[in-house]
Amino acid sequence: MTLELIGVTVAFGRAEARTTVLDDLDATFEPGRMTALVGPSGSGKSTLLAVAGALLRPTAGQVLLDGEDLTEGTDAQRSAVRRERIGYMFQSGNLLSGLPAVEQLLAAVYINGKRPRSHRSRAEAALSEVGLGHRLRHRPEQLSGGERQRVALARALFLSPQLLLVDEPTAAVDRSQAGELAELLAARTRRDQCVTVVATHDPAVAEAADRVVDMARTARPTGPGSSRRGS
Numbered sequence: 001m002t003l004e005l006i007g008v009t010v011a012f013g014r015a016e017a018r019t020t021v022l023d024d025l026d027a028t029f030e031p032g033r034m035t036a037l038v039g040p041s042g043s044g045k046s047t048l049l050a051v052a053g054a055l056l057r058p059t060a061g062q063v064l065l066d067g068e069d070l071t072e073g074t075d076a077q078r079s080a081v082r083r084e085r086i087g088y089m090f091q092s093g094n095l096l097s098g099l100p101a102v103e104q105l106l107a108a109v110y111i112n113g114k115r116p117r118s119h120r121s122r123a124e125a126a127l128s129e130v131g132l133g134h135r136l137r138h139r140p141e142q143l144s145g146g147e148r149q150r151v152a153l154a155r156a157l158f159l160s161p162q163l164l165l166v167d168e169p170t171a172a173v174d175r176s177q178a179g180e181l182a183e184l185l186a187a188r189t190r191r192d193q194c195v196t197v198v199a200t201h202d203p204a205v206a207e208a209a210d211r212v213v214d215m216a217r218t219a220r221p222t223g224p225g226s227s228r229r230g231s
């Protein structure tokens with residue numbers, strides 16, 4: 001699966017309050033490659049993830065998954081694409097409180113309307129693969145920040161998404177955990193041949209990525225309170 005953004009513009013607000021966050025952006029993301037989106041706060045990294053993940057319709061432009069334009073689908077079609085083809089991993093891990101690690105993965109299966117019984121051993125194997133075989137029944141509050149992030153990664157990958165969108169995966173972990181998590185993301189991207197796009201401020205993530213896109217140069221935000229940046 002290839003992700004292509006063509007002429008993507010995202011603007012918020014109207015008239016003098018209008019802020020253009022992404023301005024006629026073109027970008028292609030290939031399978032098996034991890035791209036790090038870097039750039040200052042407010043440069044549009046999370047906005048790009050939201051557009052790519054069919055969570056936000058752009059003001060203009062196309063978002064193509066293998067040539068199919070996501071922006072044209074109905075809300076129901078976009079939500080089916082989100083469920084079936086896209087994995088998300090967010091800053092805090094966004095785990096469901098009180099739920100054991102293995103159930104966090106199975107909850108994703110429930111949401112897809114499948115019966116979790118046959119998936120339990122696969123969920124346990126997925127957690128073992130991220131080094132959490134000894135933490136299967138631990139709840140989020142019993143796990144370290146790095147362990148929570150690894151549960152979130154295993155969960156995001158559990159349904160074999162073609163597109164993996166990750167926002168600040170290392171924000172809540174220490175340096176050595178950040179390096180390990182970044183390497184794990186890169187390794188799984190290669191193994192599963194998914195398209196991975198990671199918004200990050202962390203040099204360890206940028207280092208592990210196959211490509212780094214500087215949003216300050218790419219997105220050129222304009223509008224109230226921001227100056228035109230980049231070259």
Ligand SMILES: Nc1ncnc2c1ncn2[C@@H]1O[C@H](COP(=O)(O)OP(=O)(O)OP(=O)(O)O)[C@@H](O)[C@H]1O
Nearest residue numbers: 012013021039040041042043044045046047048199
């Ligand atoms: N719904 C919205 N309405 C108005 N402005 C918005 C909205 N969502 C985002 N913005 C603005 O768009 C800009 C880009 O935000 P975005 O979250 O994409 O930046 P970012 O690069 O991910 O920042 P950070 O590194 O702080 O997470 C910001 O100036 C933000 O205020």
